[in-house]
Amino acid sequence: MGNFMLRELLSLSPQIATIAFPRGRLALHAMPASGGIEQTDSPGYSWNGLRRGLTPFAVIQHTIAGRGMLTYEGRTMTVGPGETMLVTIPHDHRYFLPSGGSWSFFYLVLTGQEALRLCGEVAATAGPVLRLSPRALDRLAGCLLTLLRGEADTPGEASALAYRAATALVDDLSSAAPPAGEAANPAWFTRVAAHIEAHPGDSLTIDLLAGVAGLSRAHFVRQFSRLAGAPPSEYVFRSRMARAARLLQSSSLPVLEIALSLGFADPNYFTKAFRRAFDVSPTEFRRFGLFTGA
Secondary structure (H helix, E strand, C coil): CCCHHHHHHHCCCCEEEECCCCCCCCCCCCEEEEEEEEEECCCCCEEECCCCCCCCEEEEEEEEEECEEEEECCEEEEECCCCEEEEEECCCEEEECCCCCCEEEEEEEEECHHHHHHHHHHHHHHCCEECCCHHHHHHHHHHHHHHHCCCCCCHHHHHHHHHHHHHHHHHHHHHCCCCCCCCCCCHHHHHHHHHHHHCCCCCCCHHHHHHHHCCCHHHHHHHHHHHHCCCHHHHHHHHHHHHHHHHHHHCCCCHHHHHHHCCCCCHHHHHHHHHHHHCCCHHHHHHHCCCCCC
16 A cells, blocks of 8 residues: 555645534444644644543544644643644643644544544553554545545445544554563563452552552553553453453352452342453353363
C-alpha cells in the first residue's frame, strides 16, 4: 500500500466533513462524527477535554506541519510533525496552539462505545502522543478520504470506517517493538505481578498497585498496560481466572470456596466472569478438563 492514501490526502486543500444518520433499529458501537484537514494560526485555538459537552468521543489528530501543545494529566507535551495525538472526551486535558505558532493536521472524531474503548486502551497503554507507522497512517488517511468524499453513506459503511480507524491504532501498538535496551520486566513490574499473584482475593485497586510499583497512578496505568499488553484491571481478571482454572482442575474445592478465595462474594457473578474468560461455566470446565495453562 505504501503511502498512497496519505499522499493523496495531503494533496487536498483544508476541508471538513461531518456525518450523522438517524437512529437505526440496530445499535452500532463505532461511528465517525467528523474529520478533516485543517491549518490554524489562531491564538484562540484551544480545546478543553472537560468542557466539550456530555457526549463521549475520541479525537485522532495527526500533525502534518507546525506543532501544537497538549496538557494531559498534569504533564505538558509537544505534538510535532509526524506525531499523532489521541484523546478521549470527557477527560482532563487541553490541546492548544502555542503563541505565535501554526499547526497543520488531519483528524478523525469517533463515537460509540467500542471505538471509545479501543482508543482509550491505546491511550492508556502508549500515552496520548503516538508516532505511528507509515502503514497505520495510511489506513487513517484512507478512512478520512472515504469520509471527505462522502463514500461512507450508510450506517454500516460508516461504522466499518470508524472501526478501521480505531483498529489501525490497535494494530500499530500491537506490532510495536519495545524501545531498544529497555528491560522486558522492570523491577516494579515484577513486584506488582508478584503481588497480584500472592493476593488473588484482595481488593487490587489501581491506587494500591500503583503504590506497590512506586509510580503515580497515571504513569503506572500507561507503563503497566504497555508491558503487560492489557490494562491492570484486565491483567488482574486474567490472573484470577487462570488461578480459578488451576484450582478447578487440581483440587476438589467447591466452586463457592474457589470464588470466595478469589474475592468473589457472589458465586453467580463468579460464574459469569469465568464464562467470559473460558466460554463455559466452572462446573463444565471441571467436568471436561478443559484447562491447558500453567
